[in-house]
Amino acid sequence: MSCPSWCREPAGHLRLEPGGDGDLHAADVGVIDVQEIPGLRPDGSVAVQIEQYVTRTATHAPLILLDFEELDSGDGREGLTVDAAEALIAVLRQAIVLLRVEAS
Numbered sequence: 001m002s003c004p005s006w007c008r009e010p011a012g013h014l015r016l017e018p019g020g021d022g023d024l025h026a027a028d029v030g031v032i033d034v035q036e037i038p039g040l041r042p043d044g045s046v047a048v049q050i051e052q053y054v055t056r057t058a059t060h061a062p063l064i065l066l067d068f069e070e071l072d073s074g075d076g077r078e079g080l081t082v083d084a085a086e087a088l089i090a091v092l093r094q095a096i097v098l099l100r101v102e103a104s
């Protein structure tokens with residue numbers, strides 16, 4: 001089984017066992033640096049990744065993942081400044097372009 005064009009894992013990385021767990025195609029698309037807001041939160045980052053879960057019998061839709069772990073506020077909501085939101089949109093667009101190219 002070959003990788004989609006966006007996958008950044010080594011060629012032939014998938015190891016699919018019959019009846020076993022599946023495996024992932026994966027790519028780190030980009031990381032947005034988030035500035036410190038004095039008195040509110042430290043600086044940090046938001047990572048954008050693509051993952052696609054594959055088993056012997058199924059290839060699931062690729063997902064764009066947002067990793068806010070470094071900013072974790074504990075209530076499930078994370079705040080971005082306008083600049084950080086704009087940077088995030090740019091990286092999300094890259095991820096979408098990568099996936100659209102693969103789908104066409």
Ligand SMILES: [Zn+2]
Pocket residue numbers: 002003004007008009013014024025026
């Ligand atoms: Zn792959």
